[in-house]
Amino acid sequence: MTELERIRHSAAHVLATAILRIWPEAQFAAGPPVENGFYYDVDLPHRISPDDFARIEEEMKKETKANHVFERVEISRTDALEMARRGELAALSARPTASRFKLDILENIPEGETITLYRNGDFTDLCAGPHVMRTGNIGAFRLTHVASAYYKGDERNPQLQRIYGTAFKNKTALEEYFTMLEEAKKRDHRKIGAEMGLYAIDSEYVGPGMPLWLPKGAVLVEELENLAKETEFAAGYVRVRTPHLAKEKMYLTSGHLPYYAESMFPAMQMDEHREERARLENRARVLKEKLSSLPTGPV
Numbered sequence: 001m002t003e004l005e006r007i008r009h010s011a012a013h014v015l016a017t018a019i020l021r022i023w024p025e026a027q028f029a030a031g032p033p034v035e036n037g038f039y040y041d042v043d044l045p046h047r048i049s050p051d052d053f054a055r056i057e058e059e060m061k062k063e064t065k066a067n068h069v070f071e072r073v074e075i076s077r078t079d080a081l082e083m084a085r086r087g088e089l090a091a092l093s094a095r096p097t098a099s100r101f102k103l104d105i106l107e108n109i110p111e112g113e114t115i116t117l118y119r120n121g122d123f124t125d126l127c128a129g130p131h132v133m134r135t136g137n138i139g140a141f142r143l144t145h146v147a148s149a150y151y152k153g154d155e156r157n158p159q160l161q162r163i164y165g166t167a168f169k170n171k172t173a174l175e176e177y178f179t180m181l182e183e184a185k186k187r188d189h190r191k192i193g194a195e196m197g198l199y200a201i202d203s204e205y206v207g208p209g210m211p212l213w214l215p216k217g218a219v220l221v222e223e224l225e226n227l228a229k230e231t232e233f234a235a236g237y238v239r240v241r242t243p244h245l246a247k248e249k250m251y252l253t254s255g256h257l258p259y260y261a262e263s264m265f266p267a268m269q270m271d272e273h274r275e276e277r278a279r280l281e282n283r284a285r286v287l288k289e290k291l292s293s294l295p296t297g298p299v
């Protein structure tokens, strides 16, 4: 884990601490660092919105100001399970309900593996680490958005609120990052392309990331295609043609589906088939359960 990732993941612990100060009943699942920051998945009756961010950040500031040590504690499986049942994991203290996601995570840790807890102030979490030394090492942070996510990415699991934020070594680096985002927004090809009359995008009827080329844009596309053909021809390449669409398997092999499904290329599903597919999947599941409950061995 890089230093920045350690800062960001540590900020996720501080985020959970802050949320629990406001909503002690919050149940946390996973909180890893991600490309531009971090998130923590939380199950909570209150729907967190950006309106809550200032209040949560205020609590987070108290934790970083207090400069608590991130203390690593090795613990036996039995003790960890006990703590989870008492609601003490990803929590500030014991609670009336078990830390159910942490309990599930614990139960899936292979036998013989070292189990560690991390403490910062009143907050204890089940975590393999690593973290920064102290909460004060999280120089600057900001919450950015909320999305929803299924536990372990499986739609049969409960839907959680995924709270995103970012953190940096210091305030200057944080501000530079948000300035860069603003500048990138001004240069967004989707914005510029539409302003120049090159293409239109209709996310609802056609799909996101699928430009409809207008006359000016079509000229550009043709010129680029010509240039590509000439360059390829000069370099001795010959052209082939392939279909525009292919089966899921190909996009899994190419790596597009696992990495770009959210932002660009979700698998295509025909609306009229979606219900039918869900019904068949459900039936398959019921049959499987029935089969597994049948007695085995000679009859």
Ligand SMILES: [Zn+2]
Residues within 6 Å of the ligand: 009, 013, 118, 125, 127, 128, 129, 130, 131
């Ligand atoms: Zn951690």
